[in-house]
Amino acid sequence: xxxxxxxxxxxxxxxxxxxxxxxxxxxxxxxxxxxxxxxxxxxxxxxxxxxxxxxxxxxxxxxxxxxxxxxxxxxxxxxxxxxxxxxxxxxxxxxxxxxxxxxxxxxxxxxxxxxxxxxxxxxxxxxxxxxxxxxxxxxxxxxxxxxxxxxxxxxxxxxxxxxxx
Amino acid sequence: xxxxxxxxxxxxxxxxxxxxxxxxxxxxxxxxxxxxxxxxxxxxxxxxxxxxxxxxxxxxxxxxxxxxxxxxxxxxxxxxxxxxxxxxxxxxxxxxxxxxxxxxxxxxxxxxxxxxxxxxxxxxxxxxxxxxxxxxxxxxxxxxxxxxxxxxxxxxxxxxxxxxxxxxxxxxxxxxxxxxxxxxxxxxxxxxxxxxxxxxxxxxxxxxxxxxxxxxxxxxxxxxxxxxxxxxxxxxxxxxxxxxxxxxxxxxx
Numbered sequence: 001x002x003x004x005x006x007x008x009x010x011x012x013x014x015x016x017x018x019x020x021x022x023x024x025x026x027x028x029x030x031x032x033x034x035x036x037x038x039x040x041x042x043x044x045x046x047x048x049x050x051x052x053x054x055x056x057x058x059x060x061x062x063x064x065x066x067x068x069x070x071x072x073x074x075x076x077x078x079x080x081x082x083x084x085x086x087x088x089x090x091x092x093x094x095x096x097x098x099x100x101x102x103x104x105x106x107x108x109x110x111x112x113x114x115x116x117x118x119x120x121x122x123x124x125x126x127x128x129x130x131x132x133x134x135x136x137x138x139x140x141x142x143x144x145x146x147x148x149x150x151x152x153x154x155x156x157x158x159x160x161x162x163x164x165x
Numbered sequence: 166x167x168x169x170x171x172x173x174x175x176x177x178x179x180x181x182x183x184x185x186x187x188x189x190x191x192x193x194x195x196x197x198x199x200x201x202x203x204x205x206x207x208x209x210x211x212x213x214x215x216x217x218x219x220x221x222x223x224x225x226x227x228x229x230x231x232x233x234x235x236x237x238x239x240x241x242x243x244x245x246x247x248x249x250x251x252x253x254x255x256x257x258x259x260x261x262x263x264x265x266x267x268x269x270x271x272x273x274x275x276x277x278x279x280x281x282x283x284x285x286x287x288x289x290x291x292x293x294x295x296x297x298x299x300x301x302x303x304x305x306x307x308x309x310x311x312x313x314x315x316x317x318x319x320x321x322x323x324x325x326x327x328x329x330x331x332x333x334x335x336x337x338x339x340x341x342x343x344x345x346x347x348x349x350x351x352x353x354x355x356x357x358x359x360x361x362x363x364x365x366x367x368x369x370x371x372x373x374x375x376x377x378x379x380x381x382x383x384x385x386x387x388x389x390x391x392x393x394x395x396x397x398x399x400x401x402x403x404x405x406x407x408x409x410x411x412x413x414x415x416x417x418x
Contacts, residue, residue: 084174090208128382130403133310133318133396140320141298144358145309146333147175147265147289 074100074164081160083109095160105157170195173202173265175289181276182283182299190279194272194286201268204230207259218257234260234267237369245373245384266330266368269293273364286364291330291371293364294323303414311356311396319394319402321360321411328364332357332375333396354378357395359385360411367391 074097083092092109095102166186169178177198179191206212213231216222227235238251238260251260265288272286273293283296285304294304303324307317311333323329333356357375361367370391374381382403385393392408 128386128403128405129409130401133400133402135310135313135316135318136307136320138305138307138317138320140305140307140317141180142178142285142287142292142304143290143307143309143317144292144329144331145290145314146311146331146356147291 074102074161076100077164079160079163080108081157093157093160095157095164097164102161166191172198173288178287180285181281182297183281186281190276194275197272197275198268198288201264204228205234205260205264207257207261214258214260234264237267238263241369241373248376249369249373262372263369265289266291266328266365270328270363270365291328291364291368293328295326305414308358308394312400319412322414323360323411327360327362328367329358329360330364330368330371332371354381354395354397357381357393360392362390
């Protein structure tokens with residue numbers, strides 16, 4: 001539950017960051033992506049060993065907790081964002097604004113990495129070694145992880161929120 | 166020399182440890198990824214794949230790259246007992262699941278042909294390494310925590326021009342954003358990372374092994390030259406029998 005709250009608040013911060021960038025943006029169709037495209041922006045987060053999560057990027061750009069600075073700036077309603085390419089599929093979100101705040105983001109479309117996913121779950125595992133995962137604090141050259149759909153997410157959400165402003 | 170760009174909806178990084186690295190060569194690699202996206206994206210109106218899906222291209226007119234991808238997809242489908250299939254529910258081609266690893270591998274080959282010996286290419290968390298890093302050590306790769314994406318939960322060292330790929334789902338796995346999916350059965354397995362002889366091999370088997378869910382690690386265990394690290398929804402990892410060799414920086418495999 002607390003993890004959910006933290007994530008939601010991070011998303012909120014990210015959204016505000018995105019919104020501000022969007023507002024500052026030029027006539028470009030896609031200010032968010034252009035912004036992320038800057039090599040310096042990305043390499044700065046890479047040095048942080050992280051990487052590309054939306055909240056962190058936006059947090060850095062905002063330089064702080066923007067969520068509390070500007071409450072209630074959106075018009076109430078439900079806004080559907082544009083469908084954005086996330087390589088494995090299209091991402092499309094709906095932003096729900098209540099009391100001027102972004103209260104929920106619903107995925108209308110989300111790419112499936114596991115297109116052939118099965119609902120079977122009772123496989124007997126072999127006698128292979130298992131362990132509880134544990135955070136490591138090491139400097140690494142690169143990080144392997146499943147493809148994140150963050151850029152498509154940002155794109156769709158920013159388009160939804162531009163309608164709410 | 167290291168550079169990251171956002172292409173094909175994901176961050177792509179080229180890091181060349183060789184001292185003579187040239188920015189113009191790195192640009193050629195990014196251009197290659199743009200070419201691949203333009204040709205293979207089923208979401209782009211004018212891509213060859215879209216045209217094929219719309220019946221606008223005869224089979225004899227398919228480009229060499231598309232023919233190659235279709236052949237490799239067919240081969241992978243057989244090798245994975247049908248778990249890997251580029252034909253979606255609507256009967257259309259969506260080769261994204263194989264194109265990414267293939268493109269990274271091809272990009273690494275381009276760098277090799279330019280004369281580079283020590284580098285890696287990373288597209289959205291799937292990585293092909295060559296040679297050694299700037300400290301002349303084996304490339305040191307972290308595996309991302311599927312529950313907390315700013316954290317790494319394992320470190321592996323790759324030496325022999327190997328590849329590592331991870332298949333999984335973070336957002337769905339966490340059930341954070343999608344209230345509708347509460348009714349869906351949550352996946353048992355949230356992420357599987359595969360070390361293979363190259364990133365193309367690692368990626369295609371990661372995709373298939375993830376689709377197999379709990380059975381995926383068994384499937385990899387039976388494949389020579391591959392190791393897997395699989396994480397379930399409770400944060401318990403299961404690894405293939407030789408995986409731990411890769412957690413040792415110096416061991417000569």
